[in-house]
Amino acid sequence: MRAKIVFASMTGNDEDMAEILEEDLLDAGLDVDTSDVSFTDASDYLDSDLCVLVTYTYGEGAMTDELVDFYEQLKQLDLSGKYFAVMGSGDKTYKEHYCENVFDFEKAFLACGAKELIAPLTVENAPTDEDIDRIDQAAEELANKLNG
Numbered sequence: 317m318r319a320k321i322v323f324a325s326m327t328g329n330d331e332d333m334a335e336i337l338e339e340d341l342l343d344a345g346l347d348v349d350t351s352d353v354s355f356t357d358a359s360d361y362l363d364s365d366l367c368v369l370v371t372y373t374y375g376e377g378a379m380t381d382e383l384v385d386f387y388e389q390l391k392q393l394d395l396s397g398k399y400f401a402v403m404g405s406g407d408k409t410y411k412e413h414y415c416e417n418v419f420d421f422e423k424a425f426l427a428c429g430a431k432e433l434i435a436p437l438t439v440e441n442a443p444t445d446e447d448i449d450r451i452d453q454a455a456e457e458l459a460n461k462l463n464g
């Protein structure tokens with residue numbers, strides 16, 4: 317099974333999350349490729365069974381240019397038969413905009429026909445030990461569902 321993880325990160329929190337997930341999925345025996353959204357075309361997901369997006373949210377949910385480009389590419393894809401998961405870091409002081417881009421991408425993947433394997437995983441700012449445990453558990457759930 318192949319997993320493609322794409323991350324968007326300005327200050328490193330989402331990159332850290334993506335790296336933790338990558339290690340977990342590799343340990344679970346998946347073939348994993350991880351890349352920065354700025355250097356990735358959404359069509360790269362077409363080579364994978366599991367499509368993952370890990371993203372920040374800035375500007376009260378308005379997407380940054382790098383995210384808009386990727387989002388527009390994603391919306392053109394037919395991902396039926398594939399699985400996806402979304403996660404990301406935000407800050408609850410932004411209230412209704414907390415991790416908004418994570419949920420924007422969840423909707424986009426669903427519209428592309430992909431099947432969601434786990435609930436969106438959100439983290440406040442830098443992942444704590446508890447958050448890392450949650451990412452580990454999410455990876456285990458993903459691997460079990462993919463292999464089951």
Ligand SMILES: Cc1cc2nc3c(=O)[nH]c(=O)nc-3n(C[C@H](O)[C@H](O)[C@H](O)COP(=O)(O)O)c2cc1C
Nearest residue numbers: 325326327328329330374375376406407410414415
């Ligand atoms: C100017 C600015 C705007 C932000 N806007 C939001 C927001 O709308 N919603 C949210 O959940 N977090 C918001 N955040 C918090 C970041 O998403 C959070 O710090 C996240 O961990 C950054 O991830 P990164 O380290 O991967 O870039 C904002 C942070 C800054 C500095």
